[in-house]
Amino acid sequence: MPVPLIWLIAALALAGAEALTGDLFLLMLAGGALAAAGSSFVLDWPIWADGLVFLVVSVLLLVGVRPALKRRMQSGTGLPEPARALEGRSALVLDRVSQHHGQVKLDGEVWTARPVNENEVYEAGDHVTVVHIDGATAVVSKIG
Structure with missing residues (x-):
């Protein structure tokens, strides 16, 4: 099975699991897996490099995007x-x-x-x- 397809399946599985938790953690990991799938498809890097792309993108999403999304989701002040x-x-x-x-x-x-x-x-x-x-x-x- 091609490596990009494995990363894509991992991204879909993580995004699907996020629907059960709603914490946005697994969704950020799915974004990292999707980035790894894209880099693996476009560039012919070894598998460890794809894992590094997954790690870097996941951490960036967890640190940069997730807090802003959580704040936005919880910013409701009650009744309209x-x-x-x-x-x-x-x-x-x-x-x-x-x-x-x-x-x-x-x-x-x-x-x-x-x-x-x-x-x-x-x-x-x-x-x-x-x-x-x-x-x-x-x-x-x-x-x-």
Whole structure:
């Protein structure tokens, strides 16, 4: 089997394994293996030179690219601004709001809702305040 093909298979295996971890470590190693495959295909170097290309490129990716990618992936500050802006607003209960179901009209849109306290129930027509947004659910509390 040709050496570039072995490096290419290693790169694909590492990239596939990265999908299971999500840590970006194996993806950087896959980049190194891909560089080794390319250098092995273009240049007729001995196998140790391909290994050196793999090592150098992998270390450069791990030191230079991975920290920036991890920072970018973790830079989320929570809720997007439009959802955060809904907190503290008044909403009208459309369908009875209890621990497991309910709907409110909030800012002209229908939202699923649940009460802050699990034992509370709000009936249709009640006015509630949005305490916070949990995904696509408004967590509400009775006004007053």
